[in-house]
Amino acid sequence: MTIEQLTRRLPGSPNKTVRGLAVASLASEILIIVTGGAVRLTSSGLGCPTWPKCTPESLVATPEMGINGAIEFGNRLLTFLLAAIAFAMLVSVWKMAQRRKDLFYLSVALLAGIPAQAIIGGITVWTQLNPWVVGCHFVVSITMVAAATVLVHRAWLDNDQAGTVQQQRSTATVRQLLWASAVLTLVAIVLGVIVTGSGPHAGDAEAPRNNLDPDLMTRVHVAPVYLLVATAVVLLVMVHRHAQLSELRRPMVLFAVVILLQGAIGYVQHFTGLPIVLVGLHMLGAALLAAACTHVVYVGVTRQPLSVHGAHSTGQKQVHSS
Numbered sequence: 001m002t003i004e005q006l007t008r009r010l011p012g013s014p015n016k017t018v019r020g021l022a023v024a025s026l027a028s029e030i031l032i033i034v035t036g037g038a039v040r041l042t043s044s045g046l047g048c049p050t051w052p053k054c055t056p057e058s059l060v061a062t063p064e065m066g067i068n069g070a071i072e073f074g075n076r077l078l079t080f081l082l083a084a085i086a087f088a089m090l091v092s093v094w095k096m097a098q099r100r101k102d103l104f105y106l107s108v109a110l111l112a113g114i115p116a117q118a119i120i121g122g123i124t125v126w127t128q129l130n131p132w133v134v135g136c137h138f139v140v141s142i143t144m145v146a147a148a149t150v151l152v153h154r155a156w157l158d159n160d161q162a163g164t165v166q167q168q169r170s171t172a173t174v175r176q177l178l179w180a181s182a183v184l185t186l187v188a189i190v191l192g193v194i195v196t197g198s199g200p201h202a203g204d205a206e207a208p209r210n211n212l213d214p215d216l217m218t219r220v221h222v223a224p225v226y227l228l229v230a231t232a233v234v235l236l237v238m239v240h241r242h243a244q245l246s247e248l249r250r251p252m253v254l255f256a257v258v259i260l261l262q263g264a265i266g267y268v269q270h271f272t273g274l275p276i277v278l279v280g281l282h283m284l285g286a287a288l289l290a291a292a293c294t295h296v297v298y299v300g301v302t303r304q305p306l307s308v309h310g311a312h313s314t315g316q317k318q319v320h321s322s
């Protein structure tokens with residue numbers, strides 16, 4: 001079968017396969033954050049002391065390297081799963097590249113992010129787990145979670161919906177508050193990364209720290225969290241008081257629940273000496289927070305397709321107004 005014949009068999013609009021791959025993209029981006037956290041929390045960050053090989057002599061982990069080598073190499077192998085999903089996602093939207101540039105460019109971005117992350121991971125190993133490089137690695141992963149969340153949303157729009165007349169979902173005030181929530185979420189995550197770089201879980205006993213005061217950085221970290229909680233409360237009140245904001249209610253409740261759980265885990269881990277299980281859950285929470293934030297912002301600040309009746313009515317209004 002020729003490439004042209006294969007291309008003709010690809011979907012011309014989003015179907016179950018495309019949507020399933022979009023969800024798999026999001027799930028895999030969250031998963032690798034969790035496994036990356038396991039590498040650091042089990043002091044396996046230098047389980048493979050070189051990159052791209054695991055050792056100067058071996059591409060894979062050897063039995064002599066023990067559990068730490070297996071954990072680190074396992075995380076590296078997961079990159080190939082992400083690459084396979086991202087490549088399949090790009091192939092699935094290839095035929096609709098011209099009509100659905102949104103899906104195509106998001107798929108390209110997710111695929112391109114994988115070698116970029118691999119290179120940052122290599123630099124992390126070469127710099128003996130420098131906390132600033134490790135932090136950059138995490139922030140890029142969070143960005144890819146956000147992109148995958150948007151991809152899921154776009155995959156649930158068929159070609160006609162993606163190109164029809166659209167109406168605004170929310171008010172200007174709500175949109176401003178949602179963007180403020182997005183900024184506060186990003187700031188909280190970045191400051192959380194800096195707190196981690198000053199704490200005890202370096203990924204290896206000999207790995208450097210950023211030499212900042214952990215208690216001071218924790219206090220700085222919670223400031224945008226408090227502001228995020230206040231903003232979320234205001235948004236919850238607004239979306240439940242106004243019928244026109246009904247579509248935002250479930251995404252906003254989900255976002256608020258994730259904020260609450262993430263904040264609770266953060267406080268408990270801080271006052272219990274940073275046990276690795278709670279720190280791991282907090283890293284998972286950061287990924288879920290990024291996804292939930294992207295979800296509610298997408299719903300609130302983008303436009304939704306009008307129904308056929310709505311589009312017809314809009315057209316009539318435009319005719320009458322002219």
